[in-house]
Amino acid sequence: MQKAKPIELELAVVNGIELPGHWNRMFEPRVISEYDLSVLDQVTSIEGAESLGYCYQCGKCTAVCPVDTVGDYSPRKVFRRTQLGASLVDSPDLWLCTTCRNCLRVCPKEVNMIEIMPAVREQAVLEGKAPEELLTAFENTARYGNPLGEPPRKRADWVKSAEVPVPVMSQHKAPVDVLWFVECYPSYHPRGKDASVALARLFNALGVEFGILGTEEKCSGDSQRMAGEKGLFEMLAEHNVKMLSKYQFNQIVVTDPHAFNAFLHEYPKYGGQWPVQHYTQFLAPLIDQINLTRPISKKVTFHDPCYLGRHNGEYEAPRNLLKAIPGLDLVEMGHCRETAYCCGGGGGGMWLDSFVRDYTSQRLSEKRVREAVEYGADILAVTCPYEVSRFEDAVKSTGNTGKLEVRDIAELLAYSAELI
Amino acid sequence: MRILVLSKSVPDLVEELALDEDSGELLHDDMTYVPSEWDDHALEEALLLKDEVGAEVTVLAVDTGDVDNMLFTALAKGADHAVKLTGDFDLATSNRKRAQAIANYLRDNPFDLVLSGVQAIDDIDGQIPAMVAGLLEWPHASVVTEVSIQGDQIHFRQEYGGGLQAELAAQTPLVLGIQAARKPPRYASVAKVRQMMKSSTVDEVDASADAVPELEIRRFFKPVAAGHAEMIEGEPDEVADRIITILKERKLVRG
Numbered sequence: 001m002q003k004a005k006p007i008e009l010e011l012a013v014v015n016g017i018e019l020p021g022h023w024n025r026m027f028e029p030r031v032i033s034e035y036d037l038s039v040l041d042q043v044t045s046i047e048g049a050e051s052l053g054y055c056y057q058c059g060k061c062t063a064v065c066p067v068d069t070v071g072d073y074s075p076r077k078v079f080r081r082t083q084l085g086a087s088l089v090d091s092p093d094l095w096l097c098t099t100c101r102n103c104l105r106v107c108p109k110e111v112n113m114i115e116i117m118p119a120v121r122e123q124a125v126l127e128g129k130a131p132e133e134l135l136t137a138f139e140n141t142a143r144y145g146n147p148l149g150e151p152p153r154k155r156a157d158w159v160k161s162a163e164v165p166v167p168v169m170s171q172h173k174a175p176v177d178v179l180w181f182v183e184c185y186p187s188y189h190p191r192g193k194d195a196s197v198a199l200a201r202l203f204n205a206l207g208v209e210f211g212i213l214g215t216e217e218k219c220s221g222d223s224q225r226m227a228g229e230k231g232l233f234e235m236l237a238e239h240n241v242k243m244l245s246k247y248q249f250n251q252i253v254v255t256d257p258h259a260f261n262a263f264l265h266e267y268p269k270y271g272g273q274w275p276v277q278h279y280t281q282f283l284a285p286l287i288d289q290i291n292l293t294r295p296i297s298k299k300v301t302f303h304d305p306c307y308l309g310r311h312n313g314e315y316e317a318p319r320n321l322l323k324a325i326p327g328l329d330l331v332e333m334g335h336c337r338e339t340a341y342c343c344g345g346g347g348g349g350m351w352l353d354s355f356v357r358d359y360t361s362q363r364l365s366e367k368r369v370r371e372a373v374e375y376g377a378d379i380l381a382v383t384c385p386y387e388v389s390r391f392e393d394a395v396k397s398t399g400n401t402g403k404l405e406v407r408d409i410a411e412l413l414a415y416s417a418e419l420i
Numbered sequence: 421m422r423i424l425v426l427s428k429s430v431p432d433l434v435e436e437l438a439l440d441e442d443s444g445e446l447l448h449d450d451m452t453y454v455p456s457e458w459d460d461h462a463l464e465e466a467l468l469l470k471d472e473v474g475a476e477v478t479v480l481a482v483d484t485g486d487v488d489n490m491l492f493t494a495l496a497k498g499a500d501h502a503v504k505l506t507g508d509f510d511l512a513t514s515n516r517k518r519a520q521a522i523a524n525y526l527r528d529n530p531f532d533l534v535l536s537g538v539q540a541i542d543d544i545d546g547q548i549p550a551m552v553a554g555l556l557e558w559p560h561a562s563v564v565t566e567v568s569i570q571g572d573q574i575h576f577r578q579e580y581g582g583g584l585q586a587e588l589a590a591q592t593p594l595v596l597g598i599q600a601a602r603k604p605p606r607y608a609s610v611a612k613v614r615q616m617m618k619s620s621t622v623d624e625v626d627a628s629a630d631a632v633p634e635l636e637i638r639r640f641f642k643p644v645a646a647g648h649a650e651m652i653e654g655e656p657d658e659v660a661d662r663i664i665t666i667l668k669e670r671k672l673v674r675g
């Protein structure tokens with residue numbers, strides 16, 4: 001049997017201080033590491049999953065992983081079970097991580113679930129081991145360009161209810177300042193559309209020169225990538241980059257933090273390099289120009305989306321917008337900013353609801369809604385299109401109907417500006 | 421064992437059907453086409469047989485203009501070969517003509533077992549497997565599940581009225597119309613399909629068929645609504661009460 005090799009850096013540099021590793025190496029592996037590590041080796045030999053092998057079982061991740069609060073799962077456990085010989089591609093563990101990035105924030109060994117999960121999931125998808133409901137979302141996305149399975153030709157139908165001009169680039173035939181990448185849930189989901197209408201009216205009120213891709217737009221695909229369908233992501237990225245390249249604009253503004261993540265970090269690899277902002281970042285500097293006349297005299301708490309906050313470091317813009325609304329009392333939940341808990345929708349969680357339910361005591365969205373209620377909020381403000389529907393369902397299923405409202409920040413602003 | 425799976429693309433009902441009400445014609449070019457769901461089941465059943473006994477699976481489509489993606493997807497799922505019958509075909513080509521072309525192909529290219537979806541949503545006539553078998557004078561069964569290879573025989577099941585199940589056997593060559601595969605059709609990852617598009621080919625076989633007796637479609641039209649559903653408004657409790665009242669009034673529930 002091959003014994004485990006200690007994994008230590010020869011030289012670590014921490015805050016500019018050089019820490020050579022040789023003097024505190026293990027002298028020899030202890031009984032605890034004398035396992036048959038072939039199963040772990042199989043996983044860590046997958047490109048992107050190498051860092052699972054770095055785990056030294058400190059348990060810091062277990063303390064912050066939202067899934068551990070509702071189930072029996074954390075990166076520490078994923079490592080330990082794999083070390084003991086349990087196959088990760090066959091384990092439900094593989095589908096529970098929402099790629100919220102909380103563990104990576106605290107892990108001293110930089111065990112990176114944001115890379116491990118997509119890499120191992122890709123393998124599971126290839127082996128036909130992914131949950132059925134996730135595959136349906138993949139198939140819908142491949143076929144229709146959206147995971148909901150809605151008709152691609154109706155992608156821009158929501159525009160009719162905006163009752164303000166929303167130029168579609170293929171007909172507009174002129175350069176614009178802002179190319180608004182709307183995304184799927186804001187195009188099709190009834191509550192997503194409410195936020196799109198609100199944002200369209202805000203753009204119009206501000207005199208923003210903007211346009212959308214309409215039916216030429218397809219899902220950005222970032223969550224499908226995190227859920228293990230990299231090929232699908234590539235196909236979507238190539239399509240969107242091709243469509244966007246046809247038009248002239250100064251910058252992209254996205255509704256969806258997942259699309260934000262894709263445009264920031266992934267699309268440049270496919271030739272799509274444009275300045276991109278989440279809509280809260282775009283609106284925050286313009287807030288003085290929005291006529292916020294109608295007060296919202298309510299206690300409002302804000303749920304940081306994982307892909308806006310932890311993944312991409314934006315915590316202030318959404319808060320600045322909320323604070324500008326007259327009468328609004330912003331209260332922070334215990335888990336906020338860097339420590340915010342996930343809504344459960346990321347990394348494919350949006351399409352794994354029934355699967356995840358079998359391995360957890362409650363939905364992450366339900367846990368989060370309970371936290372908002374605990375902090376006395378009347379309104380839970382969100383700014384990721386996955387969240388309105390997830391949290392509204394959770395408000396109902398936790399029996400909090402009437403106690404807590406869920407509103408996109410765009411809706412709150414448009415309401416205060418008397419635009420809706 | 422050489423298995424041939426027939427596949428066809430049908431209008432995608434997620435988009436609205438494009439119908440010219442005046443001429444009563446379907447506007448095929450304005451509609452989106454997707455692989456027929458039942459054919460996916462036939463392919464899955466064939467691939468399960470391949471997994472079990474090592475059959476060689478070929479997937480075949482009549483070239484109606486948009487079948488390549490469907491064939492490469494089948495290859496990505498595990499089919500060994502893909503064949504496209506070329507000739508004077510388009511999306512409106514009748515099943516009778518398609519069956520003739522497929523039968524002609526089968527005369528020149530021997531297979532042991534032909535699987536097709538039991539029917540397709542476009543014409544619901546479920547005749548392709550029966551016509552192919554009839555033209556070749558092969559045995560045929562349709563609305564079939566649970567196909568297995570037992571020695572030189574093929575066993576399969578049919579469900580009869582009254583919940584009765586029949587297990588049937590037939591010699592090859594044989595044509596079966598598959599109602600449902602034993603497992604949900606497998607997923608082909610996009611990367612694998614794209615890899616297939618680069619690394620494999622679809623064999624094109626000329627299959628111009630002679631004139632065949634056909635039906636003429638006089639017109640397509642949307643059914644005229646006879647009445648309207650009543651939408652019950654109100655809170656869930658009120659709606660539920662109202663539904664119970666209606667069910668009781670119509671004597672649809674006891675008590």
Ligand SMILES: Cc1cc2nc3c(=O)[nH]c(=O)nc-3n(C[C@H](O)[C@H](O)[C@H](O)COP(=O)(O)OP(=O)(O)OC[C@H]3O[C@@H](n4cnc5c(N)ncnc54)[C@H](O)[C@@H]3O)c2cc1C
Pocket residue numbers: 024025026027028029030056057
């Ligand atoms: C999972 C694991 C298993 C191991 N197994 C073995 C084994 O089987 N055999 C073996 O020989 N070795 C083993 N080792 C290695 C061994 O534990 C270490 O080499 C040893 O603990 C190093 O001791 P230390 O006192 O130098 O440092 P540490 O034990 O790391 O102690 C450093 C202490 O200083 C504190 N500290 C750090 N920075 C500051 C600061 N700025 N201000 C104040 N306090 C600070 C820390 O909080 C900590 O308490 C293992 C290590 C790990 C992580």
Ligand code: SF4
Pocket residue numbers: 054055056057058059060061062075076079106107108109110111
């Ligand atoms: S924080 Fe990192 S090293 Fe510690 S148990 Fe978790 S994954 Fe392992």
Ligand code: SF4
Pocket residue numbers: 064065066067068074075096097098099100101102103104113114
């Ligand atoms: S990314 Fe989030 S959900 Fe996934 S393991 Fe880390 S903390 Fe848990």
